Each structure stands twice: as C-alpha cells, then as structure tokens.
Amino acid sequence: MDLASLKTVKNESESRFELFIGEDRAIIDFKVGKSGAIYLVHTEVPDKLEGQGVGHKLVRESLDILEHEGAKIIPLCPFVRSFLKDNLDDYKHMFAEGVKL
Template identity: 65%
Template structure:
C-alpha cells in the first residue's frame, strides 16, 4: 500500500472523512453543531492497517480540509484530541472557542 498516494475525502452524505485503503476504509465521524462548529466524534482504522500511520494521515488531512472550509472544531474523539495536543502549534486555531485539550 502506497499511503502517500491516498487522499482523505469528506463524505458529506455520511458525515465522515474517509481514507480508502485497498477495499477498506479508515474514517472520522463528525456532526455539525448549531453554532457551525464540527464535532469530531469517532475515528476508526481497519485492524489490518493499524500501526502504519493511517490514523495520523487521516486526522492531518481531515484537519486540513476543515481549515480550508474555515470551520472550527470540537474534538470529542480521544485519538483526534491526542493528535491535536501533540501538534498544537499547527491546529490550535481550529479549536472552537472555549475548547480545552
């Protein structure tokens, strides 16, 4: 699998960011709040793809899509929260007002 050639897509219909992986999908489920902020609820990576950087790529590219859309986030998913905490200098400005990691 050539992870570098894969790109995360926003599946608006299913309300999730998806990364297609040789017949499987890694994804982040989201919900839109009344304020317009996006709640990142759950991340899932197929077991056969764990430990290969798929989750980090999915989160990083999802956050890039969110940033381009000028949307603020509320990360409820522990994996996403941890990623943002470890990369605060890059993603701190995406957090909705009052969100603490």
C-alpha cells in the same frame, strides 16, 4: 501500501471523512453543531492497518480540509485529541471557543 498517493475525502452525506486503502476504509465521524462548529466524534481504522500511520494521515488530512473551509472544531474523539496535543501549534487556531485539550 503507498499512503502518500491516497487522499482523505469528506463524505458530507455520511457525515464522515474517509480514507480508502484498497478495499478497506478508515473514517472519522463528525457532526455539525448549532453554531456551525464541527464535532469530531469517532475515528476508526481497520485492525489490519493499525500502526501504519493511517490514523494520523486521516486526522491530518481531515483537519486540513476543515481548515481550508474555515471551520472551527470540537474534538471529542480521544485519537483526534491525542493527535492535536502532539500538533497543537499547527491546529489550535481551529478550536471552537472554549475548547481545551
């Protein structure tokens, strides 16, 4: 599996970010709040792909897409929150007002 050649996409109609790995798909579900902030609700990586960096790539690329859009985020998903704690300096400017990890 060559993760570097794969790219996360934003699927607006399904309110999720998707990373396809062959026939498998890793996702982050999101919701748009009344203020326009993006709630990152749930991350899911197929069991057979866990521990291979798929989740981290999915989160990083999803955040990069949102950063490019100028979005503010509210991370509810424990996996996303953990990633953000480890990469706080890169993404803390994206937090919606009042967000704390």
